[in-house]
Amino acid sequence: MPGNSDDFAIPVLGPCTIQSPLSLSEVMGDLIPNFVEEDERVLLNAVVRDGRVDTSRSFELAGPRRNIYFDPPKTRAGIVTCGGLCPGINDVVKTLVNELYRYGIASVTGFTFGYAGLIPGGPSPVVLTPEVVSDWNLHGGSMLGSSRGPQDPAVMVDTLQRMSINILFAVGGDGTMRGARAIWEEATRRGYGLAVVGVPKTIDNDIPYITRTFGFETAVSRAAEAIRSALVEARGAPRGIGLVKLMGRYSGYIAAYASLAVGDVDLVLVPEVPFTLEGLFAQISDILERQGYCMIVAAEGAGQDLFPEDDIQYDASGNRKLKDIGLFLKERIVARFTEEKSINLKHIDPGYIIRAAVPTPNDAVFCHELGEYAVHAAMAGRTGLVVGYWNDHFTHVPLVSATSRRKIIDPDGALWRSVLQMSGQPATF
Amino acid sequence: MPGNSDDFAIPVLGPCTIQSPLSLSEVMGDLIPNFVEEDERVLLNAVVRDGRVDTSRSFELAGPRRNIYFDPPKTRAGIVTCGGLCPGINDVVKTLVNELYRYGIASVTGFTFGYAGLIPGGPSPVVLTPEVVSDWNLHGGSMLGSSRGPQDPAVMVDTLQRMSINILFAVGGDGTMRGARAIWEEATRRGYGLAVVGVPKTIDNDIPYITRTFGFETAVSRAAEAIRSALVEARGAPRGIGLVKLMGRYSGYIAAYASLAVGDVDLVLVPEVPFTLEGLFAQISDILERQGYCMIVAAEGAGQDLFPEDDIQYDASGNRKLKDIGLFLKERIVARFTEEKSINLKHIDPGYIIRAAVPTPNDAVFCHELGEYAVHAAMAGRTGLVVGYWNDHFTHVPLVSATSRRKIIDPDGALWRSVLQMSGQPATF
């Protein structure tokens, strides 16, 4: 097992004895881009404190290796996209296909409608070639289709083995990565040398060890538009209140960044920072008095503790179902203020409009890079990993680490500080 | 005296003895964002090679300090924007003003039309308040106006002293930063405790020690649109050739990223990688034969060595004037191919359309953060610096370091590797 860190060691299927077909170099200064060296890693923590650096934890650097594990003409890959839609899925898939063909791989199979497409009797797979995917990046959503929910790992591995698939790319979120891990573990148990490489997808940007997830920037762009709309409404009416509910079940990144992008938000509510209704009312009251209107942005996971305890529901997987904080706040604010002095509250829940977008150019570049690095990792025999991005480098992150916890906004940190500085809201209320 | 340390040491005007008026905390876990610790730094190089990290060079971490140098009610700030337009200038200025008012500063003066506004008889300055700048972020360009060219530092410092300005923010590029350095050195010589803080602006993204400069992403977005247009033209005609000239005098970042964003570019020409005309013709010929059309993107600084030596001109400052590589390639390609078999070449030079854009939401957030950190640096008595962004943290970079060289694409590195993988072009031709 390679990797020199306890935490972020990446499993490798076997020795890399095949020479890479890519036209890269190992020489500096020859104007030919270089292969990545096997011993390059990226620090987890680049901050020096009191002159000391914590060098104990680092990630394997992603990138093409001089020697690879799989012999391309004898290698078959499969791609599956799962979970909710997110801008950029098709861009990732397009790049996966193109890069696999650059390596000269034998075939690429697209499983349709998520893990359901890996089950006998499920939706039929499609053959993917550079021609087939050439315009996929013009579309939002997933051209392969997606679905939610787990499937039996053993059955899925049966399918993969039956099709002689050597590499499986899974584009998806938390559940998808747990599924990928189950597939990988099942394959490992069988001694079936399957490379399982994840491209982490979560519009909420809540996966650890990846600075931002693909689609997040695009989501922020569209969310900012929704905030601008609500701001226009708030300013256009006497005692206007704009209220926008944005994605963010556990992490308020979209709410935070979109609010910073617009810059004229008065109250940003995120799951990471609790608040009381009375505190909120007092804030709104002050702001209306001072400014004539009030602009509020709430992540969907914010204020979940405000709902009555006996009202809590759990879904099939045992996850607590989120209550709709947007409608809740709308009702409570209207009820609270109408009794004293009329207000005009406009509530916007942009939801699907955000996630169905085509990625922004910057996000498209990021998708391209993620797809490319995922292929490099797989060809070099890495498995049980996702592609990460950390301290300005693409990295390999073990599936186990990537699914271990959620990345959340640190209320003590720089992002939340910027939000409070911009909004002028108190730290707690 | 202005410092010039290898370790990116930042000059400080004096001891920080005033308590910051910002409502921040020093306690972890209290849900109140924290001040930055004085001893926190960010590594220049977060890559571990052979288990070793180079800890010798690091940047001071940017952010609000518990104790500051300037007493806000007795402090006056000035802002100047210089050089070519770039998306986000107004966003930076708006945040500077808002953040200065949050500190409770006495006044903010906006100098108009660049350094010319610091010269007696030049354009008149304006008073900046949060109300004045509240809608500036809806505008492209610079609401303060801009101009090029140096002014006498002594005269500018006279003006600043006459107006009792304690802090000068300079938003601009290379020349602007050299001007800021001259002002700071002149002030230092006089013993005039002026904080000079730069916000580096270069649409080309060629400033060292800052992962990306503000406006760059927006520029890439618009450049990608231009490439898409040319691609549509190239595909719409028999033997169509699309040729887009993009900004990038010394560094091909816009050309590289915008090409990756579109993903269907065949040849990317940048200043960092030389090429021959005959090699280019051979490439085009092959691509037309294989694909029916050809898409070329050229940074304006690419191929400058292809122009006849005696044709080279220098501007007043002694800088070599760039020849128009777009028109040059257009003429040469048309001349070369028309003789054998007709082609349809469409040349697009989007130029000013790119730089006059309003920033994308993501860029707007970045502008906001840069403005905020610039104010924190100034209030803490830092001077002779620019705000940087490196390894996922905002940093302080000495003016001297930021103007010491240009950041260019490393032909051996990851970005250029991705470009070549995408385009399929050979490393050299």
Place this chain on the structure above:
Amino acid sequence: MPGNSDDFAIPVLGPCTIQSPLSLSEVMGDLIPNFVEEDERVLLNAVVRDGRVDTSRSFELAGPRRNIYFDPPKTRAGIVTCGGLCPGINDVVKTLVNELYRYGIASVTGFTFGYAGLIPGGPSPVVLTPEVVSDWNLHGGSMLGSSRGPQDPAVMVDTLQRMSINILFAVGGDGTMRGARAIWEEATRRGYGLAVVGVPKTIDNDIPYITRTFGFETAVSRAAEAIRSALVEARGAPRGIGLVKLMGRYSGYIAAYASLAVGDVDLVLVPEVPFTLEGLFAQISDILERQGYCMIVAAEGAGQDLFPEDDIQYDASGNRKLKDIGLFLKERIVARFTEEKSINLKHIDPGYIIRAAVPTPNDAVFCHELGEYAVHAAMAGRTGLVVGYWNDHFTHVPLVSATSRRKIIDPDGALWRSVLQMSGQPATF
């Protein structure tokens, strides 16, 4: 007295004896644009049937007159914007102000927050000059603010008289135009020579005698985006159903045009064409079977007869409150289909995001023209009218006619024919 002619006669305050200060001409071919002739009219119906044209009804042509009624230096104008927001309000107001200043008018007052701003104790008016409004077109919504609900005409006329206002421009919808009419009738009763000119605003495009209302095109643009998002969702999931609810209380224009713009909508539901739930279910079932997904667009006024009779509510003005057809259909479709075979329904209600938009360039031109013609009408002493657009010309439409009924989609006509051809849906189900 307020006129009420079948032939769209426009009341005039008195003889036009002042020469227009505009630099226009009455000569053809002199390269100077011409004044409008007093005897030019535009046919209501330009269709020839069996060789016959109905010439009995026509509109007065809008435009600048050689001789005007008001003496500009002695004339004061007021502007009020009422009702729900709509793209382009600020563009109209900006042009009104600019054009009034071109005539050399004494002053322009902006009443804030709708008719409430015309009531003593209400929001304060603002002085409007070309400088003040110069950037208003960069903003969505109404910079003057808006409000709903009627105010006492006598009190409003008191205010106007007290301020010596000669011309009142009212930008608003149905209710606003009824209010404008009441003001005009009250002024007429008092012998107070007030020109009341309306600029009809309704995002639903349901005002008669105006081909399209301002903001409508912009609304269609944004609505089309919402449909595209839902389409992406519908295609991205097995048996996916996209359901978009759009504005359109009485008229399905936004739903019809936005569906045509996207071109891949299967079912378009509008208030003008009733349908049954069972018919709808049968359609959906067929479409899912045939195509795998189904895209539905519903105007908010569609299917109101499907709600239980005893569930109907009326608002203060006696108008029937619309039920939420989007949520209703969502629930019913999910209930109906889930029992037989799982579906994935995604419901989008873009609402405020649509109406807060900045107008598209084409809409901006239209706003500009409407504002200009409104000023020409007022200066020529026309009153009790709105500016219309019909058969490619701007016209004068009596307030009485413009508020007499709603424009709706003709199910026998060309627009609905195009919708059915595109969608493939049967005429009735």
Place this chain on the structure above:
Amino acid sequence: MPGNSDDFAIPVLGPCTIQSPLSLSEVMGDLIPNFVEEDERVLLNAVVRDGRVDTSRSFELAGPRRNIYFDPPKTRAGIVTCGGLCPGINDVVKTLVNELYRYGIASVTGFTFGYAGLIPGGPSPVVLTPEVVSDWNLHGGSMLGSSRGPQDPAVMVDTLQRMSINILFAVGGDGTMRGARAIWEEATRRGYGLAVVGVPKTIDNDIPYITRTFGFETAVSRAAEAIRSALVEARGAPRGIGLVKLMGRYSGYIAAYASLAVGDVDLVLVPEVPFTLEGLFAQISDILERQGYCMIVAAEGAGQDLFPEDDIQYDASGNRKLKDIGLFLKERIVARFTEEKSINLKHIDPGYIIRAAVPTPNDAVFCHELGEYAVHAAMAGRTGLVVGYWNDHFTHVPLVSATSRRKIIDPDGALWRSVLQMSGQPATF
């Protein structure tokens, strides 16, 4: 020969004896859209002057007929797109294909790269089905490809006959329509019953009897962006001059509408209104003095008489080659002003960026309608015509009339009046 007007009579291939397969009705009020009546026409001039209407000239109303000429299962159609790119070509083609399939036609052939695709040895045709074209509307340009230049009508008709094509749709401009006319005349001469139906494409909007051509609105949108960019540049520099060159060889519609859309243009130069250089300089001088910056928009055909006579060139077809008025004005203005007081002129020539755009939603609807009406016309045996839009109705316009002259801005009319009112420029200078 049908048609009751001398001028706008539409040739018909023969009696319409086949019942239309479309599910339309002839009954009013049955909620089923109606067929068009054969005797419905649209007046050329809907203006009443002195109570009189000119009923002598009118257009046949476009739309589906109860009885058609072609028997769908025995009918083959071809589509060709020619000339410069324009937003919406693919939308038109997509609708043509879809509507032809709704009629149940036997096959649709797409000729590639313009009329060259109709010549033996030219580019190969493709089979068009609804599946093939389903995503074409997401692309700018022409998926069929385009080319310029005439081909021998006899050879093209040979090809059409050989392929048993009954209907040819030609999407293109002036030259294309002349080609279509030549094909139709050649077919008529041979007694070959070919329906030739044109969809007029000209981004300049200069085809008579069609209120606007498809793509024009989209072009105005993008042109407005270019103007905004130049305005930002002009305002951002001392004595800044923004100069934008836009399309418009003979007609200044894009320049006029885009300037109105932005609303802050000082000088609009169009081919229809001559000007002198000295007059222009005087205007610029005044505007700079008064306002500090100056914004100029020029259509490419403006000021062509300012070039030296002996400098005029003609192309192969004998058309005068346009000189580049943008570069010319740039040079002259810089030369003229630099001698007295420095200016900052920024010149933008957005060219291909404009024409390669995907159509705006409103334009997409228009393309859809044009495609639909073109099919209805062809199926009803109409030939030698283009689809027009006039006085709010779609019409049939003889090819001869549509190619007889160019539509230009009337300097005496309403559009130019609005432009002058907005810009404040004098009528002549």
